Amino acid sequence: MTDTVLPGAAAGAQNRERVRKSLTRRHRNETLFRWAGILSIAAALGFVAILFGMILSKGLPSFWQSTVHFEAYFDPELIQGGPRPERADFASPADHQQAVNTWQRAVTMSNWNKIVETGLREAAPDFEIESRDLLELVTSAGRFQLRDIYFADPEVLGQTVPVSILASANTDNWLKGTIDRSQPDERQQLAATTRALADQFEENGTISFDFAWHIFTNVDSRSAPATAGLAGAFMGSLYMMIVVIVLAVPIGVASAVYLEEFAPKNRLTDLIEVNINNLAAVPSIVFGLLGAAVFINYFGLPRSAPLVGGLVLTLMTLPTIIIATRAALRAVPPSLRQAALGLGASHNQTVFHHVLPMTYPGVLTATIIGVAQALGETAPLLLIGMSAFIANIPAGPLDSATALPVQIYLWQGNENRNFFEARTSAAIIVLLGLMLLLNAIAIFLRSRLEKRA
Amino acid sequence: MNALVIAALLLVLLTVSYQVGWSRSRKLADGKDTRLHSRPIYHGALAALFALLPAIVILGLWALFSQSVTNSFILAQLPAEVAQQQPFEVQAAVSRVQAIASGYGVIGEPTPMETAAASAYASFQQLSFLGVIAAAAALGAVGLFWAQRRIAPRLRARTEVEIFVRLALIACSTVAILTTLGIVLSLLSDALRFFSFISPLDFFFGTTWNPRFQSTGSGSAGEYGLLPLLWGTVMISIIAMLVAVPIGLMSAIYLSQYAHARVRSVVKPIIEILAGIPTIVYGFFALVTVGPFLSGLGDVIGINIRATSALTAGVVMGIMIIPFISSLSDDILGQVPRTMRDGSLGLGATQSETIRKVLLPAALPGVVGAVLLAVSRAIGETMIVVLAAGNSPVLRANPAEPTSTVTVSIVNQLTGDADFTSPQSLVAFALGLTLFAMTLLLNVLALYIVRKFREQYE
Amino acid sequence: MDVLAGKVKVTSKTLDQTMNPAELMDHPIRLSARDVTVHYGEKQALHGISIDIPDRAVTAFIGPSGCGKSTFLRCINRMNDTIEGAKVGGKIELDGEDIYSADLDVVELRARVGMVFQKPNPFPKSIYDNVAYGPRIHGLAKSKADLDEIVISSLRKAGLFEEVKDRLAEPGTGLSGGQQQRLCIARAIAVGPEVILMDEPCSALDPIATAIIEELIDELRENYTIVIVTHSMQQAARVSQKTAFFHLGNLIEHGDTEDIFTNPVNKQTQDYIMGRIG
Structure with missing residues (x-):
């Protein structure tokens, strides 16, 4: 030692x-x-x-958009098509509808630009500017806005009405400084006179920054980027989330209950267990491939439909819900089961009357997490055609639609970067806001449920 | 209207049959010594099942086939040559008849033949609807009749209802299996179709990725070498891990071993916010902020870094994976028994010595499992790389250059109008199969390791 | 086989559990505590403990569970520092040095005051690495040969060497519970401590393994100051020379083991020893 x-x-x-x-x-x-x-x-x-x-x-900043306020004169000389056709004058609803369509087409063909131009010139009487450059100031959808005022109320014919029309995306860029104002003329999107007029309008209040409600009420637009909104994408996402909730929650909870409470412990159950764990980690894009191959190619469901998107997202969300529900079931103390069984309740009664209600807070949280995850998913939707440009609000789960995250993807790729970078960020704020809302609801409901339990 | 009638029918069937089952079973029990095996509500539920299921089956079948039945009926009313036109013309003719029948009318004057067909169709429609409703009601009644005849004190109504419930539960749990089966089968079959165009050898070992779209109708199929994509995927995943593993692991260690409970309760949820952000947002973040920043940084230190590159995509993907690594590591460090830590501290080890020499080696298998899961997530990630990797499928070692990945190519090949016949689209499934196999392997391995690790301390 | 051998050995040899008080007088005071209090958050776990612990003897802390005996033990090498929210007041001196003073390095303290825990907690490393862990982190060995020497002699002193000498490279977690606990004792000895704290070291062990550990404790007494917490009065009577009785966070009585067990002054101590307090 x-x-x-x-x-x-x-x-x-x-x-x-x-x-x-x-x-x-x-x-x-x-x-x-x-x-x-x-x-x-x-x-x-x-x-x-x-x-x-x-x-x-x-x-x-994108939520406040430059808007031009001026007086528009609905000039009877410019507006064509005559009075609106009455239902009584026609034999069948189909004939009436056709006449209305013809009338609307005629009205639309009227020179609305002239009306816009006149209104704008009234607002800046002494300003010298070419018509083309002047019209660049407002969004190209401005004329449709005036037309829609007329559609809604043909009585305005011949009257002067105060209107608010969105400035064009380029004007908005210029006024907000999202484009470099020191760039030389040839690098600017707008003519020098247009820019000067925009500045003048901003100073005298003709142009103001108003809250851009149309982000929530309009659909996407290519020709008039200033008016592009999220309504179509929102509805697409909403339909998909409804499909996900209606399908994924019952199926997920039912499989969790079966696997945790009823299934015999054998190799098959083990296999299902491993399978679900793996499914939870399969890349989302693979679910997109599944959707394209099975739902669209094999079952022939329509491309770009929220129903298909919802089905794909359901399959993606299922493992999350199953795993979380099983965890919640496992956390229920065995003493509760024994107590219920001891009082003579059947196995089913024990599970459905006593055990399952204990797991509602857990299931709820899992559902919301799953739905939030599905709400933000993009890649699989691209593969089932939901990235197409859709100019309408989908009326049902089988109509072509896009979704909020896909809209973000589409907007970030728009060439008018100066405008769409901000617009994309705004869409992201809306998407994250929705997710936050979902989580807040989850927390609220959870605390309510737990208090009651 | 129709929906209302159907709903009313089902509701009536439900209430009547439940009531019949309930009251009959009660009557059996009343005043006699016989005890019911099941409570009346189960007899009611059983009767309702017997009555509703056949009715629902009939209605379901009608929903499935009414479209084609209607079409062929209308075509049968119209002259034979109508049916021989192009499909869309046939459909237009049928729609016209339906429009006339509904009273909405058509533009212009309907032909007499159309009017005749429409009136025939209208009555057919009424008849068939009545027929289906009647059939559903009748079958429901038969079911109910049978069910109520079976009601007896010893009838195990509860057991039968429970068997039905059990079957429904089993049906639900097969969905997960069917999903996996669907993924494997659809990927395999379409990948095999792709391999009938392109040899698997050229696919798996090819070094050029250049799938030309057949715009000119020429026979050239393009080149489908997987390796550049695979290399891009691997490179980006490595960069992501280099970012995520140290930051994620060290945050987990600090939060679980050093930080006060109050700090932990604030910081942990904030870091976990990163996990809830959609990947498309990360992609945008990479494109707008990280890419230009890295590129500017490269200019400062004299390296040419492209704004969209493997580096940008990898760094952002790493940020996305931080919470994944940190919460898994936190979980795993928490599994190492506290006594182990006390043992080391009791010998006079400093906290960092305890962590580095005892906790981490003990948790190593778990951490390795977590990292493998994270890698599998990284290689399957799509939107970040679609936006930030630069989409340049060329074999290049420099991470500051643009690259492409397996997932990006799947998106590129399958968006637009997929026709499922050309190798250009089908290659997406071969890529998907490769991706699925890689992630599956990693997941199985990771889950196995983590499971073994857990068992060790249970 | 070796377990059996151990059993025979223990039964054949009567433990020398009684030293006469005069003999104990030769042992200078090693540790002295004055008015030690511990708070866990709002809750007070110890109420002013004062006790002197002699060198090279076994002092046993007994008392019902939750009485604070383990808490006090953990104060002696400042293991309570690792529990969030724990606050220690009062004064504990080791060789006249305040162990809670600001300029005392807790690492150095724990190298001098080793600890063996309730549940055997070998690290998931080889037997050799388990014992070598302490010397390595403290830099006690100048060479590989030094380290081998420390490991082997520590294992020997813990009475484990003969049983494991052929499998030093195997994981320590593969040993039986009693062997694991002796490995943990060897691991503590390897650092060369002056005081060894044992927190119910036998509570997770079967009677045979317990007997072996008790015998080991008796041997170690010659070279180390040992403080042992135990819930078993028989064990305290068998291995200790001094006994302290804790109840509800108070030190009720302490003195020579023989006195405490045969002639307790305090009523509560009496009740406990008679088995009236659980």
Whole structure:
């Protein structure tokens, strides 16, 4: 035995000396390690901050859009088509509808641009500007806005009415400075006179920044980017989420109940278990391939339909709901089951009357997490054709539609980057806001349910 | 109207049959010594099942086939040459007849033949609807009759209802299996069709990816070498792991071992926000912020970094995966028994020594499993790479250059009008199969490792 | 086989559990505690404990569960520092040095005051690496040969060497419960501590393994100051020379083991020893 392991005082002194010698180095390592942890957390938090800062700073201004207010004269000489056809004059509803269509077409063909132009010139009487450049100031959908006012109320014919029309995307860029104002003329989207007029209008209040409600009420638009909105994408997402909730929750809970409470413990059950765990980790794009091959190619369901999107997302969400419900079922104390069984309840009664109600908060949370995840999913939807440009609000789950995340994808690819970077960020804010809302609902309901339990 | 009638029929069937089952079984029990095996509500439920199921089956069949039956009926009313036209013309003719029958009318004057067909169709429609309703009601009544005849004190109504419920539960749990089966079969069959155009050798070992779209109708099928895509995928995943593993693991360690409970309860949910953000948002973030930042950084230090590159996509994907790694690691570190930690601290180890030399080695299998799961997630990730990797399927070692991945190519090949016959679209399924196989392998391995790890401390 | 051998050995040898008080007088005070209090958050777990613990003897802490005996034990090498929300007041001195003073390094303290826990907790490493862990982190061995020497002699002192000498590279978690606990004792000894704290070291073990550990404790007494927490009065009577009785966070009575067991002064101590307090 050497002195290195001598117990007692002699070795004690030697050991203490050696321990002491190592202390400086070890405490330095400790500090370094701790700092590595702090830095990692700072980095993670920093990423969250930068991500949200970027999206909010880019997206929020987009909710206030430059709008031109002026007086429009609905000139009877310019508006064609005559009075609106009456139902009584026609034999069948079909004939009447055709006449209305003809009338609307004629009205639409009228020179609405002239009406817009006249109105704008009235607002800036002394300003010299070419017609083409003047019309660049407002969105090209402005004329349809006036037309729709006339459709809604043909009585305005011959009257002067105050109207608010969105400025064009380029005007908005110029006024908000999202385009570099110091760039030379040839790099600017708008003519110098248009830019000057825009500045003048902003100063005298003809152009103001109004809350852009149309982001929520309009559909996507290519010809008039300023009016592009999310209503179509929102409805598409809504239909899909309804499909997901209606299908995924009952099926998911039912499979979880079966697997956890009834299934015999054998190889088949094991296989299902492994299978579900793996399904939860299958890349979402593979579900898109499944949807394209099975739902569209094999069953012949329509492309771009929210129903198909909803089915694909249902299959994707199922594992999440099954796994979470099973975890919730497992957390129910066995004593509860034994108590119910002991009172003579059947196995089914025990599960459905006593065990399952205990899991509602867990199931609810899982559902919301699953739905939120499905709401943000993009890749599989691209494969089933939901990335097409859709100019209508889908009226049902079989109509062509797009979805909020897909709309984000489409907008970020738009050539008018200056305008659509902000618009995309705004769409992201809406999407994240919806997810936040879902989570808030989940937390609220959960606390209510838990209080009652 | 029709929907209302159907709903009313079902509702009536439901109430009547439930009531019959309930009251008959009660009557049996009343005043006699016989005890019912099941409570009356189960007799009611059983009777309702017997009555409703056949009716629903009839209505379901009608919903499935009414379209084609109607079409062939209308065509039978119209002259034979109508049916020989192009499909869309046939459909237009049928729609006209339906429009006239509904009273909406058509543009212009309907031909006498159309009017005749329409009136025939209208009465057929009425008749067939009545017939179906009657059939459903009759079958429901038969079911109910049979059910109520079976009612007896010893009838195990509850057991039968429970068997039915059990069957419904089993049917639901097969959905998950069918999904997997559907994925495997559809990927396999379409991938095999692709391999009938292109040899698997050329696909798996080809070094050029250039699937020309057949716009000119020429026979050239393009080149479908997987390797550039696979390399892009691997490179981006490696970069993502280099970002996510150190940050995620160190955050988990700090939060679980050093931070105060209050700090943890604030910081943890904030980091987990990153996990809830849709990937398309990360893609946009990469495109608008991270890409230009990295490119600017490259300019400062004198390296040419492209804004859309493997580096950009990898870094952003790493950020996305941080919460995944950190929450899994947190979970796994929590599984290592506290006594292990105490043992080390009790010997005079510093906290970092305890973590590095005891906790981490003990948790290593679990952490490896978590990282494998994260890798599988990284290689399956789509939107970030679609937006930020630059879509340049060329074999290149430099991560600062644009690249492409398996997922990006799937999206590129299958968006637009997929016809499922050309190799250009079908290759997506071969790529999907490769992706599925890779992720499956990683997942099975990871889950196995994690499971073994858990068992060790249970 | 070795378990059987151990059994025979224990039964054949009567433990020397009684030293006469005069003999104990030779043992200087190693540890002294004054008015030690512990709070876990709002809750007070210890109410002013004062006790002196002699060198090279076994001191046993007994008392019903939740009485604070383990809490006090964990104060002696500051393991309570690792519990969030724990606050220690009062004063504990090791060789006249305040162990809670700001300039005392807790790492150094724990190297001097080793600890063995309730449940055997070998690291998931080889037997060799388990024992070598302490010397390695503290830099106690100058060479590989030094380290081998420390490991082997520690295992020997823990009475485990003969049983494991052929499988030093195998994982420590593969040993039986009693062997694992002796491995943990060897691991503590390898650092060369002066005091060894044992927190119910036998509660997870069967009677045979317990007997072996008790015998080991008796042997270690010659070179180390040992403090053992136990819920078994018989064990306290068998292995200790001094006994302290804790109840509801208070130190009720302490003194020579023989006195406490045969002639307790306090009514509560009496009740406990008679088995009236659970």
